[in-house]
Amino acid sequence: MLYRTAGQFKTSYRADQALFPIRQDAFLLGLILVCAWVVFPLTASEFTFQTILTPILIYSLAALGLNILTGFAGQLSLGTGAFMGVGAYACYKMITLMPWMNPIIAILLSGVFSAGVGVLFGIPSLRIKGFYLAIATLAAQFFLVWLFEKWAWLYNYNASGAIQVPNLDMFGFYVSGPQASSMTQYYVVLTIVSLLTYLAINLTRGNLGRTWKATRDMDIAAELIGINLMKSKLTAFAVSSYIVGVAGALFVFMWRGAAEPNLFDIPLSFRVLFIAIIGGLGSIMGNYLGAILIVGLPVVLNTVPGWLGIHVESALLEHLNIMIVGSLIIFFLIIEPHGLNQLWRLIREKLIIWPFPH
Amino acid sequence: EGIFAPNLTYRTGPFAATGIPLMDGQKDYMTMLNERDGGIGGVPIMFEECETGYSTEKGVECYERTKANAVVTQPWSTGITLQVLPKTNTDMIPILAPGYGFSPMANGKVFQWAFNPPASYWDAASMIVQDIAAGDLGSLNGKKIALLHLDHPFGKEPIPVLEAMAAEYGFELVLIPVGLKEMQNQSAQWLQIRKERPDNVVMWGWGAMNAGAITEAVKTKYPMDQFIGVWWSGHDADLKQVGEAGKGYKSISWSMPQPDAPLLADLKTHVYDKGMSEAEDTNAVFYQRGLVISMILAEAIAKAQEIHGTGEINAAQLRDGLENLDISEARLEELGMSGMVPPFSTSCDNHTGHSGAWMLEWDGEKFVQASDLLMADAAFIAPLEAEKSAEYAEANAPWPVNESCN
Amino acid sequence: MELLNKIFVAPFADMIAAPDFLMQVLWEGLVSGVLYSLIALGFVLIFRSSRIFNFAQGIMVVFAALTLVGLHEMGVPAWISVALTLGVMFLLAVTIERVVLRPLVGQPDIILFMATIGITLFLIGFGEIIFGGENKVMITSELGIPTGDIVLEPFGGLLILQHIDITAVLVAATLVVSLLLFLNKTRMGRAIRALGDDHQAALSVGISLQTIWVLVWFIAGIIALVTGIAWGSRAGVSFALEVIAYKALPVLMLGGLESITGAIIGGLMIGMLEKLFEIYWGAPLLGGNTESWFAYVLALVVLLFRPQGLFGEKIIERV
């Protein structure tokens, strides 16, 4: 009865199109927001901030960006890591060239650069499809990482070739660099992630979202009913890369503190792809669920033996970890190929009709 | 209770091959102290590993996980070092990165919390060049030296110093990067070496790259005696790959295996015989280097205990220990480790110790000593260290500097 | 002007000035290309029969090679180790079919692709537990593979041809020819191609998915073992070898995902062009290490003109 929808009537299309036509959903969201904004920050330890809360948010955002491209617009991308890199390096250059710049503005602007690069590498999608398109994104992936390595201007000619996040302050608080506190950074990340999620929800449920989904489901038919495929695909690349770029900037500025080109190599891309797919392609919430699983799981796995008081060699633990993550990926794909989001939806459907079986 | 000294290991991932013997050595040494002496100064050492697989991300997780109680962090990768470096200022935990990390960390005034004894990569570069010059730096004029390096912060470390030396002594430096994905297939790099015909090839390699480079060198018939690696490129298993054909290959090293050292006898009784070790070849260069690394940490702990008059030292106290290391010939003798590492000492403004190193040569079966102790050209390196560390501090302003150092 | 010279004149002058070196470059490229092709072949076979983009091919190579070396280290004679390794690869094929593929029949391509990444992770963890992370020496000579080299002196220069490389080229050629015959001339081969087009229809005419998938994954396992021996003889066997999967991807795309011929020609093209580019342009002008992306960019450019790759099946688009 918790999820009873009886009695909730819609009297206008506008109400029917509201974000949460079902009251319980709105309530649930409120609860989550309260947790994210108030409860977690009050209770979390430094360790939790650094290894769970902040990375989950950042990875969710990256996955959200990828999901727009792959889940909504149907264009497979394996180059997310590199686009995150573009965002991070753009932010680094802006901050070092214009130290007066507000860091949050810089982070939001850095997405513009990755959007540009994304569109550039998205152009082949007009001709190339499916797995073949993956090659275009992989070309971006490998070329960009190579460029981060070779173009010394990008990292201000540092000897090590790595970038180091400076201490930046805003209204008297350090928001990035070694002086910044994890909680401040968490709030910055949370704000940006919430904002972009809200915008992404609107985009995906509106006209543009439908255009993307149509392109994904059947591009020929989409074109024949009047969709400009070029525009549809390129906007998807742009919006997606923008979000991914911002996620990249957050990744380095609000969390990692330093970055070497390698960081943005293919394992990062795969990790984000995992999150998007395990969470559910074509969903927004899935990205959060996926990130919780993929980011949180190894942390938990590492802690479990400690709780149980079993001593496992850390290398063995790591091997087991990889095996478990691999198996879980397969496991989740098998039980619900459409991801955790779909799983949640089924549960919700069951709750709505509960206690009746059909 | 005890002293919690975690180690951020990589026994997995692409660099596991070189990581494993090092980690084994480190662990066995600490086990031995616990078994034989009940720890250091009577306090047992809790030497725990946290596996990173050489991934920076996992490294940070390990750092965060362990930092609450840890007296030290041993990041074991240049990437992780760079990332935790700024954090240690606020967290006040010393980084111990023996023979790796960021060379300017030698400047203790700027990098209050970072230590890379006994020698830095820049030391290595300087000593290798000296060895090539066979004592006569003037002879380098007009020569061509190729730097075959991993295209990664680690591989790029020696470049500033080598470039400066090239300018100073008139040799030509050719940079030949090896991508992480090309480590196993370096034919392009070696073709390029054949094209450039350098007089010497210096290798800054790691993990699978070493084996790849050495096999390729054999294949292309590059003269082995003109091929020199940094200390992470002198792993026995890499050379076993080619065996006899690798004869003449050299690697600079600040540690030297001493199969007959009394320490090994102690290890045998207290560790191996109790079945507490996983080590395969206890005479290998890397395994014994692992022993030395733990010895440095143990000595620092002992020193800190001595300075602060307490057994259970904390991270800040360990820093004092690390700043006042004095690994003298005599002390090594006491430890049963004579000849395993050159004597060195650290101070407030010298966090490296600049011990110097030997050249080891592959004789077809194992590495043997091939030179006297070489010393880095401190006068050449020091200004560079000062310059780069100042740059770092400026880029990361506000960066607290230890004014109490002179 | 200077730049134009460096791009358009100097490299060619270099090539002409040292033809023996050019030949060496091309030979090395050829050999790398053949090795890339070997990995690509495994991919193609699996893709043809199931539209699965098998990312695990790279780790299968490592796994096969490590099993072989591991068995030999345990004292099993070389050729018996080979036979046992094949047995292990067969078991692997059966397990993958049972545990992963069967429950995922009919799912979208990307889901299956992800599942193969899952397999990759699993095998990495599993393999490292069993074999450890150390670099191992391939048992090249024990298998009777010649290890010397041939030194030629064309144009008064120097050209070194390794015996193992020559062997690799020959073995790859044999594999390609037999696979081509298998796919095009046999009943099984036809069934494999049919399966790739339409699972349901294939089932309906009595083609057994299970049998074919096990067979195909097993063949991919055999190819992985051959690849593992070839690569392992060059640089030892360790998990770092897993990244070679990335070298096979552009080969596949360039040649066409379904094409055996494409895999071999794509491999050779990429192998040689990327070496030429790196030696004559990449290293002097771009700071080197262009091999990390050159193949991808090349494949991308080709795909812009032929979206299905050089030899891929034309994408049938009808409404």
Added chain:
Amino acid sequence: MDALTEGYVTEDGRRIGGVLMEMKNITLRFGGVVAIKDISFDIREGEIRAIIGPNGAGKSSMLNVISGFYHPQEGEVWYKGGVRPSMKPFEVARQGVGRTFQNIALFEGMTVLDNVMTGRLTHMKASIWEQAIWWGKAEREEVHNREQVEKIIDFLEIQSIRKTPVGRLPYGLKKRVELARALAAEPSLLLLDEPMAGMNVEEKEDMSRFILDVNDEFGTTIALIEHDMGVVMDLSDRVVVMDYGKKIGDGTPDEVRSNQDVIDAYLGVAHD
């Protein structure tokens, strides 16, 4: 001929206008296969025009030419009184040519409502920023278009499946949703490729009703391909008959029905 420019009046009294679209000497080849060989015919405003012919005759290809998916090697397409330059399919669609497909081409991952809404996207103008913020114009537009779509949904009697993902629907309903999507764009020319294939009589009758209503109420011109002669003969005003790329007949249903070529090539027996 005056009738050509002026139009004509059908038996049941509907007025048919001037020429809306004219195909002139269209030839389409695929490699060696000639799918359409020098075919000309016209479609007039307000009429229901059928294209029939054996399988592989090139009917679908002709629709694809009209909607710009195939570009003929020879010939011209005249639309609304002028030669239509070579354009992309989406531009053709935006000029008021809507269509359905022989093998249903719905967006399977979306709900019925969303599918039909995509039909209206040429009518929606809010910029990406407005959509992202979802205030003002974007929201107004969404509500307005939703109302239009609901009208079509009512019209085609698919209210109950509004929020069902299309993938789960049976074939007949999918065809209806496809029609709804095409109608949502308010096309002036509607192309239907075998709208009644795989339906039983009852469903065919429903579909016929919708087609007639669309033609009548919205004045939409309709070109349809269909193999059910009953439907074709009853619904259409004029019929083009194709056979292996050639046109073998063109005229009113009665004319076509009695054309010997058509009987030989297609009907087999004279249809009642």
Added chain:
Amino acid sequence: MLDTAPSVSRETGAETLLEVNNVEVIYNHVILVLKGVSLNVPKGGITALLGGNGAGKTTTLKAISNLLHSERGEVTKGSIKYKGEEVQDLDPAKLVKKGVIQVMEGRHCFEHLTVEENLMTGAYTRNDGAGAVAADLEMVYSYFPRLRERRKSQAGYTSGGEQQMCAIGRALMSRPETILLDEPSMGLAPQLVEQIFGIVKAVNEGEGVSFLLAEQNTNVALRFAHYGYILESGRVVMDGPAADLRENPDVKEFYLGVGDEGRKSFRDVRSYRRRKRWLS
């Protein structure tokens, strides 16, 4: 007309090949599609399965040939017997070996294979030698001369009718005893429909192959079939010899479109609407 008793004895009295008993099918664990379907296919007969869209014809055929699995569907109740042997847990390949083959709805040719290769895959399960297979290929070509002309074309580029022929030909290549034929007439020109049904008849009489035929085109189906079942919303609502069904007023009205006053023009649909009497 609520005669839903499972098996009605037939005047032919022939041996029953296929027996479907009270089968229930659920898709995705929740969508109940077949609600207890029972039918019999006699040896040597053509049995038609009729019904509107979504009635469950395809599902029934797939349940028999065991192709539901890959669509996340499963038989949750009832039994399917072929020659008295339970077959619902057999994998499709085994069933083909036993002589039951399905021609799927929507043709499903192997797009990238040539027409001839498509036909050859039909012979996959056979092991009676290349000669016999070649002879059968000849036989198929003689039934479908059009296929011989297009034997070297990729199936993906042939027209709908050609693909349908290809699919039926492919099924014939397995030398089946029973063919499950799903909507062979869909999208085919009237002449071709006649032709295909003619071939079905010829194969049935000449080779003794039994057919279970799912069709929308009731008219043709009842002309060629011997016996018919009518399916509505997952239930058999009527069955009987084809000749009887053809004369049944309800069938006439709803499936053949001829009411009491003869065939209605589709133009007049706006003024009336058929409503089924027996369900609602």
